[in-house]
Amino acid sequence: MSVNSKIVLAVDIGTTSTKTLAVDREGNIHGSHSIGYPLHTPSPGYAEQDPVVIYEAVLDGVAHVMKQGAWTADDIVCVTFSSANHSLILLDAEGRPLTPSITWADQRSALQAERLLNDGTGLPIYSRTGTPIHPMSPLVKLIWMREERPDLFHSAHLFVGIKEYILNRLFGIMVMDHSIASATGLFNLETLTWDREALLLAGIREDQLPRLVPTTERINGLKKEAADRMGLSKETTFIAGAQDGVLANLGIGAVDDGVLAVTIGTSSAVRTAVNRPTIDPEGRLFCYALTQDVWIVGGPSNNGAIVAQWISDRLYPGQSMEEIVPLAAASPAGSNGLLFLPLLSGERAPFWDAQAKGVMFGLTLSHTETDMLRAALEGVLFQIAAIVSLMKQSGEKHKEVRASGGFARSTLWCQMMADMLGVPVRVPLSVESSGLGAAQLGLYAMEGCKGSLLRWKETEGKLYEPDETKHKMYQRLLPLYLSLYDRLKEPMHEISKLQHAPERIL
Template sequence: MSENIKIVIAIDIGTTSTKTLAVNQSGNILGSHSIEYPLHTPVPGYAEQDPDVIYEVVLNCVANLMKKGGFLAEDILCVSFSSANHSLILLDGSGQPLTPSITWADQRSAVQAEQLLKDGTGLSVYLRTGTPIHPMSPLVKLIWMREERPELFYAAQHFVGIKEYIVNKLFGILIMDHSIASATGLFNLRTLSWDVEAMQLAAIREEQLPRLVPTTERIEGLSRVAAEHMGLAMNTPFIIGAQDGVLANLGIGAVEEDVFAVTIGTSGAVRTTVNQPTLDPEGKLFCYALTKDQWVVGGATNNGAIVASWISDRLYAGKTIEEVLPLAAAVPPGANGLLFLPLLSGERAPFWDAHAKGVMFGLTLAHTESDMLRAAMEGVLFQITAIVSLMKDDGGKPREVRASGGFARSTIWCQMLADMLGVPVRVPESVESSGLGAAQLGLYAMEGCDGPLLRWKELNGSIYEPDVANHKIYQKLLPFYLDLYDRLKEPMREITMLQHTTDELL
């Protein structure tokens, strides 16, 4: 590489894979590499991963990126992290894991979440921390661990997430950035410190949690073994970075209050950037930190592109998802009277219901596979639209949506989103939003965090304008869709309880 070119490496630790990007100081992606890993579900409701497998993947991802791109250690300006939220790992005194990494998708603590919501404690915690009460929350996971696995809980010396585990393996320090911390349910948004009442609720001590640092924190002192494995110098600066959701906003330039970001990968989310912590009075929207003067408000759905993959596998065996999705384009809006509640993994926003189930409603002999596919895709976007409606109720109003994640590569899905929301949807040339956001944050940190957060060149890419007629159809269908969930939520809960009873009798 040229002596004048310096590169930021972004490490994006996701739910199903880790991806690394090499990004120059103008925001151009010079190379990428990704490696997948499994999500283990040994018991219904559990969703775990091996943290040491993910650590090895991080090392190999960087090493392969360096080799593929022909980059030298001296070419690297810094390395910056992005990471998925809400994971929990219990560590012993030597930093070894006592548990797998319990991911955001884990539902085992549903009873504890319900109890917190029922007695009002949950809303009180939310109004200090900005993390909705749900089994995803590390706070709720900790309460479950104390009640159901006390031998592990009381043996633990530290409680961390997957990024903190990896950073500790690389540098021998336990730190957590404000962004990841603000998704734990244990971090006070106003004081930027661990929340005393939340820690008391979890029965943990501050010294058992990582030291808090801003998202621009610079770390040096990479271990020799890790440096040699990755092809980096031991003095390469690392920037602690942030969570993938807030970085996705940054990566696609959604840093104004009237520009919403919609990301749909395995799961999905809607987010907008604000200048101060903003909370929903009912506790249905998250508020997470980006930098000291920028916060991201929004809601996440459990059921994103995984729903399309699920129905594609069952209806179109042997075909790729890229082959299948265009088939929905031949079906009119509303899927010929078919509605699908795509709640296959329980649900976070807008319902916050761990017992939620999938429902295909209105099915007749006349319906086809394409109708069911269209209904499933629309169901995912009804969830997204309902989250946008919550944000509007709290004062947000989008003039434009910027799309990222795997769904943004589908023209039919992007057009459906524009039609549902009634606003233009812009898809940047690169949908690697979280990685690009991590690279931007890394460069900003290296430049001393002076001035406004860096914004790279104006976004190009496709723009999808809403179809007025289709928007009117979806405006009529959305209230019916939401009412359908309201009518079925109690039977959804009852069938969960019935299944538990049946399992006990077997």
């Protein structure tokens, strides 16, 4: 690193794309590039990606941004990572993938998750690891793999996630940061080590997992071929980084008491910062690491913009989602008495039920397309409101929401969120929350982790104040909305059997 170095490269490895940002020391973005890739769903329950394609996206994204800004290696303070959670890749002894990257959205281990919840095994594991028992969890995926694909399971040399695979390709080392580890269901929050009981349950050994490192760990020794591809030096310092969710909180300044971060991208999540590991007695909220002194508590929902895209495609085929969403303003708050449970791909928080299904409730001949559209958007926000309610039960208070993700560009959706939650919603000028958080963490690491986490001067952005009348209506509707799931859970599970294996009920 040169004394004149001025740019941090933040690489955000997401579910649908990898985005690379060039960020200066004041938090200004000077360049960005996004490379998309497919999510493969060849059969019900599958959600996989090609790790080699994602690795190539990392190399090409960095190279593009370097050329875009005409940067040289001496301009780069460091390269730092944000990454999606819960992926699992089995590697052979040479570090080659034996499986695709099995993503958080994969549902094949639903039966194993249900068994852990029902036999009393799951809650003690959660209480030590902070990862709710669900098919998203690598712990549950490993149990599924051992039981259903023993050939692959027993031939594997290492079990890693997508970021660990990429770091190994770049440096020839196998490390996992505490933040990603804290979302595996295998990591003990108190000892910051792999949890012995969880490893026994998964059927793996500690030496089959990456070495654990802090999120601020500096990594050097970049392979020459990778350095050349990206336009960097072999001496360029990389920072291990963290998961995208906790970095989103940092990136939008939601690390203060009473400030919630809500991210709605393909899926959605609600998060708040605490100063030590905190768990929900019933195992409904996650607790993930940012640094040793900052932990993020919250809940993820499977349902976000994917729901808006689904209903837009069916009601308004051929039009873009950006054109469609504003049409929901023609329907009043409450969608004229129409409720939509947007559980199209099962659900994580607040229900943690992989077999949950979507429901349109209250439909009459008088309802219109815009009522159905608004009900779908409100359904996503009802899920968020339910997670916020869980966090209140755990003692977390909120006075403001910081919004990020693609939905934050929608004036209608942000105003609906303020009305739903009854608190102001602030949208920072930049919604690149995870990438900016990664850049902040990178600078903090390069400066020796001294003092508190780096805080850039906050940009106010747009503020949405709640409409009290609409908030009261949503408060009346929320208990009814939640009761629908409780009453329909059993038939949802029955119809799931028909959808996945019709012969079971014939």
